[in-house]
Amino acid sequence: MVKQGKQEVESGYKPPLKAKVENLAAYDVIFVGTPIWWYTIASPVATFLAESDLAGKTIIPFCTHGGYGAGHSLEDIKKLAPKSRVLDELVLDGSKTYAQKEIYAWLSKVGFGE
Ligand SMILES: Cc1cc2nc3c(=O)[nH]c(=O)nc-3n(C[C@H](O)[C@H](O)[C@H](O)COP(=O)(O)O)c2cc1C
Numbered sequence: 001m002v003k004q005g006k007q008e009v010e011s012g013y014k015p016p017l018k019a020k021v022e023n024l025a026a027y028d029v030i031f032v033g034t035p036i037w038w039y040t041i042a043s044p045v046a047t048f049l050a051e052s053d054l055a056g057k058t059i060i061p062f063c064t065h066g067g068y069g070a071g072h073s074l075e076d077i078k079k080l081a082p083k084s085r086v087l088d089e090l091v092l093d094g095s096k097t098y099a100q101k102e103i104y105a106w107l108s109k110v111g112f113g114e
Pocket residue numbers: 001002003004005006034035036037038039040063064065066067068069071094
């Protein structure tokens with residue numbers, strides 16, 4: 001699977017998605033979560049960003065990784081959604097546990113504090 005993911009990422013493959021987000025137009029702010037695959041977003045997430053009309057929307061990215069960090073995921077999200085405002089990414093190491101207050105601190109930073 002890791003090998004297939006490498007091929008997908010390196011070739012820029014955008015796998016077809018089984019489900020579409022209904023009434024995306026109704027949302028101004030979209031949280032986009034992804035596992036990191038080969039230093040960037042997973043290919044199905046790339047499909048979503050490439051196929052969706054996200055112009056004028058705010059994207060709030062978050063990712064999990066296996067120990068090597070977020071790579072160039074944020075830059076790649078910005079490239080795939082050039083007409084969106086892309087905020088700071090929450091980067092989580094998939095092997096660690098995080099306190100709820102750390103997540104809340106990030107939510108506050110991106111404007112969704114309590
Ligand atoms: C195809 C593939 C590529 C991956 N590439 C990376 C990577 O470049 N850096 C990294 O830290 N972790 C990498 N991982 C580990 C995943 O980021 C990690 O397993 C994931 O964030 C955990 O979330 P999940 O349980 O939803 O998969 C990769 C995993 C897969 C399947």
